[in-house]
Amino acid sequence: MLIAVILTLGVGTYTMRLAGVLLGDRLDLSGNLQRLLPTAAAALLAALATTAAVTEDAGFAGIARPAGVLVGAVLAWRRMPFVVVVVAAAVTAALLRMAGVA
Amino acid sequence: MRTVGRTESSLLRDAAAIAAAMIAVGASFGAIAVAYGLPTWVPFLMSTVVFAGGAQFLAVGLIAAGNPIAAVLAGLLLNARHLPFGLAVSPTIGTRWRDRLIGSHLMTDEVVAFTLRERDPVRRRRTYWLIGVTLFTSWNAGTTLGVLLGGATGDPATLGLDAAFPAGLIALILPSLRDRDTRLVALSGAALAVLLTPVLPAGLPVLSALLGLFVLFVPRRRKPAAPPRRESGDAAPAADSAAPTVKEASC
Numbered sequence: 418m419l420i421a422v423i424l425t426l427g428v429g430t431y432t433m434r435l436a437g438v439l440l441g442d443r444l445d446l447s448g449n450l451q452r453l454l455p456t457a458a459a460a461l462l463a464a465l466a467t468t469a470a471v472t473e474d475a476g477f478a479g480i481a482r483p484a485g486v487l488v489g490a491v492l493a494w495r496r497m498p499f500v501v502v503v504v505a506a507a508v509t510a511a512l513l514r515m516a517g518v519a
Numbered sequence: 520m521r522t523v524g525r526t527e528s529s530l531l532r533d534a535a536a537i538a539a540a541m542i543a544v545g546a547s548f549g550a551i552a553v554a555y556g557l558p559t560w561v562p563f564l565m566s567t568v569v570f571a572g573g574a575q576f577l578a579v580g581l582i583a584a585g586n587p588i589a590a591v592l593a594g595l596l597l598n599a600r601h602l603p604f605g606l607a608v609s610p611t612i613g614t615r616w617r618d619r620l621i622g623s624h625l626m627t628d629e630v631v632a633f634t635l636r637e638r639d640p641v642r643r644r645r646t647y648w649l650i651g652v653t654l655f656t657s658w659n660a661g662t663t664l665g666v667l668l669g670g671a672t673g674d675p676a677t678l679g680l681d682a683a684f685p686a687g688l689i690a691l692i693l694p695s696l697r698d699r700d701t702r703l704v705a706l707s708g709a710a711l712a713v714l715l716t717p718v719l720p721a722g723l724p725v726l727s728a729l730l731g732l733f734v735l736f737v738p739r740r741r742k743p744a745a746p747p748r749r750e751s752g753d754a755a756p757a758a759d760s761a762a763p764t765v766k767e768a769s770c
Contacts, residue, residue: 419561422587426578427568429591430598434623437605438612442758444662455702457729459605459695462602462632463705464712464728466688469681472716482682489686493693498529506686507540510679 479519485510534650538657539628540683545661547576547675550668555583559666566662569656570624575597577721596722604631611643620756625651632691700735705729 441454470486471478489506497505552562557579565575581590604626611634612622624650633650637643643743675681696702708731712724719727738748 418587419558419582420564422578422582422591423561423564423568425591426574426594427565427570429574429595430569430571430574431624433595433598433617434539434601434605434626435549437594437602437607438609438619438623438626439605440602441606442611442614444606453732453735454603454607456701457603457697457732458635458703459692460630460705460708460728460731461603461725462628462688462725463590463696464601464725465628466685466692468712468716468724469688470685475717478681479723481679482685484712485679485682485687486685488691489682493677499533499687499690502690503540503683503687507679507683508684511677512679512680514677516662 481513481518483508484513484518520620525714530646530649535652536729537633537687538653540663540680540687541657542664543678543680544572544675545658545683546574546668547580549662549665550671551576552579553669554668555579558560562662562666563659566659571593571598571627571657572658573721581676586660592735593721596720597634599627599722600725604628607631608634608647611647613644620658622651625655627654628652629691633737636694651740666766690754694749703734704756706732707734 466486471483473479473482485506485508489502492505493499493502496509520618525558548566549562552565561579561582565578568574569578571594574597576592577597578590581587581593605678606632608626612618630647634643634647637646665766668734692705705728708728711730712728713725717726
C-alpha cells in the first residue's frame with residue numbers, strides 16, 4: 418500500500434515534468450508565446466519564494482523567516498553573491514530565533 | 520578567459536552552497552519520516568523516485584496521519600508547477616531522448632531558477648545538468664544522513680534554512696525581474712499567491728501566479744508587443760496589484 422502511494426506520487430510527478438519538456442518541443446509555439454514561458458516560470462518561482470517566505474500552513478510565518486528573507490533579498494538587490502544572500506538570510510532568521518523572536 | 524573562469528567557479532560555488540542547504544533539509548526530511556514511525560525505505564524511495572522536497576514533506580505528514588490518498592493528490596497538486604517549468608526549460612534540455620528522460624527527473628524549482636538566470640544556451644545547458652545532478656545527489660545524501668542520525672539532526676528552522684531557500688530563489692530570479700514585463704507578471708502573481716494561500720489547498724496558490732500573465736494583456740495605447748518604454752500611466756491597474764509584493768519580494 419505504502420509503496421503504491423509513493424510510486425504513484427513519483428510517476429505522477431515525473432509525468433508532469435516530462436510532459437512539459439515534450440510539449441515544449443511539440444507545441445512549436447509562436448515567438449511571442451515562446452517568450453512568455455520564462456516569464457511564466459519567473460512568476461511561479463516568485464510566488465513560490467514569496468509564499469514560502471511569509472506563509473506557513475495557510476497562516477503567517479512569523480517574524481524571523483520573513484525578516485531573514487528580506488535581508489537576503491536586499492543583498493541580492495545589491496548584487497551580492499548568491500552564497501552571501503543565502504547565508505545572510507539563514508543567519509538572520511537563526512539569530513532572531515535565538516534572541517527569542519519567532 | 521579570466522571572466523569565463525570566474526563565472527565558472529562562481530557557478531560551482533553557488534552549487535556548493537545550495538548543495539549544503541539541500542543536505543541539511545534532506546537530513547531533516549529523513550529524520551522526520553523516521554520519527555513519524557515510517558519504515559526506513561520510505562524516505563529513501565521518496566527522495567529518489569519523487570525528488571521534490573515540498574511534496575515529500577507534505578506526503579510523509581499525510582501518510583503518517585493515515586491519509587495516503589490525500590498524500591498522493593496533494594503531492595501531485597503541489598508538483599503540477601513542473602509542467603510549465605518543463606515548457607520553459609525544454610529548449611535547454613534539448614531533443615535527445617536520453618537527455619529528456621533523465622533531465623526531466625532532475626527538474627526542481629532551484630534547477631529551473633539557476634538555469635533561467637543564464638542567458639547563453641550553452642551555459643544554460645551546463646547549469647541545468649550541473650545543478651540538477653548536484654541537487655539530486657545532495658538531497659539523497661541528506662536523506663540518508665537524516666535516516667541514520669534520526670532526531671540528532673535537529674530542526675532546520677534553528678539554522679534559519681527556511682529563510683535560506685526563499686532568499687536563494689529571489690536571488691536567482693532577480694536578474695529576470697529587471698525586465699519590466701517580467702517584473703509586473705511576477706510581482707502580481709506572487710501577490711495573488713500570497714493572498715490565496717489562506718483559502719486554497721497547497722499548490723494552487725503558486726499555480727495561480729500564472730494568472731499574473733494577464734497583466735501583459737491589459738490594454739495599452741500604442742504598440743501591443745514589447746514596446747520600448749511606456750508612460751507610467753499606461754498599466755495602472757497592473758502596477759497597483761503588483762505594488763504590495765514589491766516590499767516582500769524585492770526591496
